[in-house]
Amino acid sequence: MNVDFSKISPLRILEQSSQRKLGRGNLGVLMARAGVGKTACLIHIAFDRLFHQKKLVHISLEDVPEKVTSYYNVIFYDLLKAMDVAAEHEARALIEQNRMILAYLNQSFEIDRLRRNLGNLKEHVGFQPDSLIVDGLDFTQGGREILEGFKAVSRELDAEVWFSAVSHRHLPESNERGIPQPLSELDDLFDVILQLLPDASGVHLNLLKDHGVYGDPVASIRIDPTTFLALDENG
DSSP states (O other), X not given: OOOOOTTTOGGGGGGGSSSSSOOTTOEEEEEEETTSSHHHHHHHHHXXXXXXXXXXXXXESSSOHHHHHHHHHHHHHHHHHHHTOOOHHHHHHHHHHHEEEEEOOTTOOOHHHHHHHHHHIIXXXXXXXXXXXXXXXXXXXXXXXXXXXXXXXXXXXXXXXXXXEEEOTTOOOBOTTSOBTXXXXXXGGOSEEEEEEEETTEEEEEEEEETTEEEEEEEEEEEOTTTOOBOOTTO
């Protein structure tokens, strides 16, 4: 099925980047304050990969698989309306064939456990992801070691990895490269850093780091504050 999600995908911002993608073996992160729309925007990133017929594993550190699935279902129907897609069953089949959900609750996550689970998916189901989505990692506690573990996994799988990160009003400090907490001491581990930022004019998705290039921001697009899909230039 050919679904053109590129015009409204939040990852449209990477059209303005040097490599126009995150890339296999690389880490990317979407940061936003709580309640701004981080989860919705992250799932849009997942749909972008799925509609490009890439295999994806969604890793949740907070929610059970049923709740993650419900998030996808709600956003899926918004996408059907936004893209005027009539073939709902075909689109849903594409998603279900190419997505797996792994949940690690109550601080049960370990990199070695993830490796084993991904190995089992490949061995028993023949499923090897092109992308990983990691939602719920606490960057104030996870720290450098766990991210270095994900970096190793991304290279072993030859896959890209996208994270979500919660920023806080009471931690406004940014480093000399313009990267705010909680990533100010971890930004070297990420190849792409996106920030979802509301202001008086609406919601913007800013590209803060683009494969070694930093800016204020490097690029920016407007996001619909209801659907968290990218708006066209006149939208």
